[in-house]
Amino acid sequence: MLRQILHVDMDAFFVSVEELEDPSLKGKAVIVGADPDGRGVVAAASYEARKFGVHSAMPIGIARKLCPHAIFLRGRHSKYGEYSRKIHRIFEEFTPVVEMVSIDEAYLDFTGCERLHGSAFRGADRLARIIKERTDLNCSIGLSTSHLVSKIASDQAKPHGLLYVLPGCEAKFLAPLPIRRMPGIGKVTEPELRSLGITTIGDLHLMGREKLRLRFGKFGEWLYTKSCGRDIEAYQYEEEPKSISHETTYDTDIDNFEEVERTLSYLAQLVARRLRDHGLFARTVGLKLRFAPFKTHTRDISLDEPTNLDSVIFANVVRLLENAWNGRQKIRLVGVRTSNLERGVFQRNLMDAAQHEKLDKALQAADKVRQKFGFDAVQLARSVESGKPAKPRKHREFLGRE
Numbered sequence: 001m002l003r004q005i006l007h008v009d010m011d012a013f014f015v016s017v018e019e020l021e022d023p024s025l026k027g028k029a030v031i032v033g034a035d036p037d038g039r040g041v042v043a044a045a046s047y048e049a050r051k052f053g054v055h056s057a058m059p060i061g062i063a064r065k066l067c068p069h070a071i072f073l074r075g076r077h078s079k080y081g082e083y084s085r086k087i088h089r090i091f092e093e094f095t096p097v098v099e100m101v102s103i104d105e106a107y108l109d110f111t112g113c114e115r116l117h118g119s120a121f122r123g124a125d126r127l128a129r130i131i132k133e134r135t136d137l138n139c140s141i142g143l144s145t146s147h148l149v150s151k152i153a154s155d156q157a158k159p160h161g162l163l164y165v166l167p168g169c170e171a172k173f174l175a176p177l178p179i180r181r182m183p184g185i186g187k188v189t190e191p192e193l194r195s196l197g198i199t200t201i202g203d204l205h206l207m208g209r210e211k212l213r214l215r216f217g218k219f220g221e222w223l224y225t226k227s228c229g230r231d232i233e234a235y236q237y238e239e240e241p242k243s244i245s246h247e248t249t250y251d252t253d254i255d256n257f258e259e260v261e262r263t264l265s266y267l268a269q270l271v272a273r274r275l276r277d278h279g280l281f282a283r284t285v286g287l288k289l290r291f292a293p294f295k296t297h298t299r300d301i302s303l304d305e306p307t308n309l310d311s312v313i314f315a316n317v318v319r320l321l322e323n324a325w326n327g328r329q330k331i332r333l334v335g336v337r338t339s340n341l342e343r344g345v346f347q348r349n350l351m352d353a354a355q356h357e358k359l360d361k362a363l364q365a366a367d368k369v370r371q372k373f374g375f376d377a378v379q380l381a382r383s384v385e386s387g388k389p390a391k392p393r394k395h396r397e398f399l400g401r402e
Contacts, residue, residue, distance in 0.1 A: 002167060004110040004120035004143065007150035008127070010087065011138040011159045013104035014044035017083050018073055020136055029070040034060040036072045038251040043075055047159060080104075086135055094127055105154075107147055121164050128162060144170060146231040152181060170229025175202030182226055201227050244278075245286075246270040247335025253292045255330045261318060267336040268314035280341045281306035285313050287320035288335030296333075299324050306342055313338065 010016070014032040019025045029049040034040025042063050045054040052067040063070070084103045091098045094117070097109035108127075110120040117123025124141050131139055142153025144165040152174065157163035165173045179185050179193055182201055196215070198204050204212070205227035212220030246267045254260065264287075275282060286300040299320040307313065317336050325331070 001112055003145045004113070005145065005147050005150045006108040006110055006120070006124055006127070007142045007147065007154040008091070008106050008108060009140050009142075009154045009158070010104040011140055012044055012046055013083075013137070014075055014080055015046045016137050017080055018075075019046075021079070025071060029054075029067050030073065031060075031063055031067065031070045032073045032075045033063075034249075035074070035251060036060055036064045040249050045070075083135060083137065087131060087137070090127070090131055090134060093130075094123065107150070110143075121162075124162055124164070128160075144173075144229070146170065146229055148183065148226055148231055149173065149229045151183065152177065155181075165229075171202075171205060171227065174227065174229055175200065175205065177201050179204060182223075184222070184226065242341065243337060243339040244271055244274045244280075244282075244341070245288075245335055245337035246274075247288055247333060249290075249333045250331065253330035253332050255327060257325075257327060260321065260325075260331060260334060263334055264317050264321065264336060265314050267334070268317060269310045271336050271338055272308055272310040272313050275308035275338060275341070278341075281308050282313070282338030283340035283342065284338065285316040285320075286337035286339065287317045287324065288333070288337060289321075289324060289331060290333035291329045292332050297324055298337075300337075300339075302340075306340075 015025075015030045018030065018032065025046075027048065028046065029052070030046040031042055031049050031054060032045070033043040038060070040060050042054060042056050042058045042060060044056055045063070049063075049067050049070050052070075054063045054067050054070070060072075064072075080103055084100075088098070088100060088106070091106055091108055095108050095110055095113055097111075099107040101107065110117065110123055113120070113123060117126065120143055124143050128139055128141055131137060138160040140154045140157040140160060141162045142150040142155070142157060142165070143162070144150045144153055145167050149165050149170045153163040153165050174182075178200060179198060180190055182204070185193065193199075193204070196207070198207060204223055207224075209221060209224040212224050214220070216223065248263060248267065282303070283306045284300050284302050286298060288296065288298050290296045301316050301320055303312075303316070313336065
């Protein structure tokens with residue numbers, strides 16, 4: 001049966017939600033993210049702001065220089081989560097196979113759904129229209145026989161478009177695109193490929209499987225498979241993180257241990273939640289500290305037993321903090337990182353098995369509550385001060401894949 005995979009990506013999602021709440025923002029340069037007078041990065045930018053070169057993950061100071069007349073908003077993640085859940089429910093009306101990969105994008109498998117939707121193209125068009133009718137939000141959709149091609153196609157279709165790459169045309173569609181457009185090719189791999197004269201995905205395809213394998217090993221075979229527009233192991237490789245981390249930059253440098261500890265508790269919970277989302281356990285927990293001015297220290301600790309528990313990750317990063325920080329230097333940024341991830345079943349210490357089972361059940365229940373009401377609905381006590389969660393005002397997530 002011919003596969004039919006949709007990648008749905010909401011257009012400027014955070015900004016679009018803000019425009020719904022405040023229609024006066026429409027048509028203006030809007031940037032959601034950090035305080036423009038402070039530190040941090042851009043979370044989202046309207047298309048009017050993008051014309052000036054502003055993009056997500058850009059340092060907020062640079063965004064302000066490029067687009068000083070923009071309207072800067074802090075963002076309301078609970079509101080974004082509310083709209084995301086509405087969209088997710090619409091997805092489930094179209095197919096039982098939905099994979100949310102972030103708050104504003106998902107893969108939908110329409111394979112075998114012809115009796116429900118007619119052609120996959122017609123179903124995709126209807127999906128976009130219903131999302132617009134029920135939420136007043138626009139989305140872009142890529143449709144093809146693979147996750148890889150559909151993701152790239154949805155980006156090509158922006159804003160508010162639908163691009164269908166016909167079966168058999170996947171490699172031809174990808175060929176003229178620059179290699180950086182290929183998921184899995186980042187700052188490490190791109191320069192090496194360019195040194196070989198490979199600048200487009202078509203160049204990658206022409207080099208052939210064998211030459212790529214000799215140069216890059218198994219990764220070279222995955223690159224060739226991707227250049228053909230196929231998933232197979234390539235998609236699994238791209239989506240399987242090698243590390244998961246969250247970090248936050250403070251508005252002003254701090255030297256308050258309790259405040260740093262509360263932040264680490266919040267970040268540890270974010271990391272642990274993402275580990276559980278992927279069904280992964282970490283054997284290594286790491287701490288990242290950046291002191292003023294821009295001096296960065298990292299520390300790692302290996303665990304006797306792999307974990308995805310909030311409390312275990314938090315306890316270990318606090319140990320690392322106590323050994324790495326004398327309390328005199330002011331801290332600019334903190335981060336929590338997990339690596340050496342594994343999925344397999346392992347034997348737990350029999351004395352601790354019952355306690356771990358209780359924790360697992362409690363965290364499963366907490367994750368369900370967070371899924372419905374937002375991440376801040378359930379917090380570890382160490383993250384809370386004066387009845388309020390010590391949520392970092394701006395934080396970033398990293399899924400390491402290279």
